[in-house]
Amino acid sequence: MDTDKFDKMPMYQYIVNDLRRKIERGELNPHDPLPTQIELAKEYNTSEITSRRAMSELVKEGHVYRIRGKGSFIQEKSNAEGGVKPIRTLYFVYQIETDSFNHPFFNDMFDGIKEVCEENGVDFYLWNIGKDYVLPDDPQAGIILLTGQDDFDLTRLSKWQQERRRIATVHFYYPHLGIPYVIVDNLTGGYLATQHLLSLGHRRIGVILTGNSVLDMNQEFSLRLQGYRLALSQHQIAFEPELIVFVSGSQERTEMGADGFRRLMSLDHPPTAVFATSDNKAIGAMEAARKMLLNVPNDISIVGFDDIQAGQYTYPPLTTVNQNTKKLGQRAAEILLFELKDGQNQLLKDEIVPTLKLRNSTGPVAMKGPDQ
Structure with missing residues (x-):
């Protein structure tokens, strides 16, 4: 592109003005995709640094918006022009x-x-x-x-x-x-945790849930339980209420997991694996297992939920669900x-x-x- 007559104008500003004119003329419409920074640099015979600065200026002016992984797009017009005023x-x-x-x-x-x-x-x-x-x-x-x-x-x-x-x-x-x-999608999260244990051959899988009963849980724990039940049903495994334990608490704490784990292991037929529906409860379950001289995972497998940083460094490191x-x-x-x-x-x-x-x-x- 011949830009000799614009020598006194910074190149990034020329790109901004050119794209702004195209928007005003209707050549570019709301939500139309724009070329990548590399493509803009080639089109205007300039560097990527310059095209990047031009795009940043257009974003600041409210003409362009960006969506990570998808690209840059033309923004809606301002309220003064009969459209939506961009959120700043x-x-x-x-x-x-x-x-x-x-x-x-x-x-x-x-x-x-x-x-x-x-x-x-x-x-x-x-x-x-x-x-x-x-x-x-x-x-x-x-x-x-x-x-x-x-x-x-x-x-x-x-x-x-x-x-x-x-x-x-x-x-x-x-x-x-x-x-x-x-x-x-907490239902899918509960499903993934349970399906993983099923794939390892476990058929009696205990669950530790925060709440007072199946009717007294928040949305997230209720959906994780539904995911557990869905995975069982797909493997034609009957749901056994005795494998579900509820622990009370306003915040997730390790003692809640330890308490739930002890109750599960006191059953006449205890589980071979436990899905603790938070990492703090899972870490508490692992600590309780160690005190009971149970080896994790040789004697009992444990899955958490949340992927807190501490879970990477427990012994053994905790299998979990990242949200x-x-x-x-x-x-x-x-x-x-x-x-x-x-x-x-x-x-x-x-x-x-x-x-x-x-x-x-x-x-x-x-x-x-x-x-x-």
Whole structure:
């Protein structure tokens, strides 16, 4: 391309102006894909550094948005031009103790949100609504909401909808309200953990769940139990209620797993494997097994759930389920920034599939296990 007459203009600015003109003329329409930075550099006979800077400027101006792994796209027009005003600030809104944020579920999710925001020139903050349910003053901000409390006032969600707040929930969801949500597929997570044990020959698999009963569990543990039952049914293995133990606690602790494990092993026909539905409970189960002189995994296999860092260094290292919450954060941010249409009730949703992390706490069923 001949750019001699633009010698006094920085090349990145020329690219910005050229693409902006194409947008204004309708040559590029909302959500049209743009060339890659390499392709832009070739098209404008410049370097990738220059094309990257041009794309960054277009993102800052609200003309372009980026989706990790997919590319760059033309943004909707601003409200002044009859379209949607781009979100320039995104808040993670919560009502829980920040101590919980030490869990990898939150750390990874925040990293995912932050990456999408940084790529698109969007500010990202945490915001505690407290007991008064006070949202940020900016009505154009995007809100990723974690309710996480049994006593959360759902009338507040309806009110925020009437105010046309741009909200997506994570972890918990309310389909009847038509609010977009992103969740981890806990049913598949429970299925993967159980299927792995079944593939090793285990047929009596105990489960340690947080709650007081099958009717008194939160959504995530209930779905993990459903995944367990689905895996059993596919192998024509009868569900045995005695292999399910419930432990109470407001937070996941190792003692809960130790207690559940002791109760399972006291059965007349104890399990050969245990699915502890959190890593903390799984680590507690491993400690209890050691005190009972049971070898993990030769005598008993144990699977956790969460993939906390400590699980990599237990002896033996813990087989577990990683919830892929970085992807959960990315998708929640992408839905708010790029997919949610202003003034419309849309039940946009996504379920993030977990991943089984194989380590050494699981092995083939013993020839003479507790149930043999």
